[in-house]
Amino acid sequence: MKRIKLLILLARRGAIGEKVKVTLRDLGDELGVSPQSVLRLLEDMEGEGFIEKSVEGKKTYVEISPNGLAFLEELCDAISGVLYNGVIIGEVISGIGEGAYYVRQYSQLIEEYLGFKPYPGTLNIRVIFPRTVFDALCGVRPVILPGFVKDGRTFGDVKAYRVRIGDAEGAIVIPSRTVHPPKIAEIVAPIYLREKLNLQDGSKITIKVVKS
Incomplete structure (x- = not known):
């Protein structure tokens, strides 16, 4: 040693x-x-x-x-x-209020590519382990939600990584032009995760990345 x-x-x-x-x-x-x-x-x-x-x-x-x-x-x-085996330990935090808007814009693509109709909002996690979101996702192939143009506005590609939190499914989504630092993970799911898992700001959770 x-x-x-x-x-x-x-x-x-x-x-x-x-x-x-x-x-x-x-x-x-x-x-x-x-x-x-x-x-x-x-x-x-x-x-x-x-x-x-x-x-x-x-x-x-x-x-x-x-x-x-x-x-x-x-x-x-x-x-x-x-x-770095696809396990993320994090702490629930409040987002900046834009998650619901973007989930609505990408809702059809999420349903088409990920197989579930998303709850209109995201669960935001401050990553405690590993050092960044990208460390846990290294080597995992994402599902790409293709970008599009709507009402004259361009929405870029989004990388989605399937995850499980307990018995709940979801996906970490990383926009091509993310405003979040690599210590923050945004999760979309077919259910309201805060209510389903009895989470509040400060709650510690374990996220497992589903490797295809």
């Missing part, structure tokens, strides 16, 4: 593609170990081919090797696969 933390620490310090100067004391302070322990870790990691190290006088320079970078990439993929 200390080796992984040290490798990540070196990456943060810019030891990718070039050697950077490090001090055993600084690294030890960040890891919570002695400088001697850091030296042993560096020597072990050099022996395993994860880093390349050189010493010039009293200065130590370290660069993460290609093997070390490949290890970090594999670690990142493994962690992402565990954490």
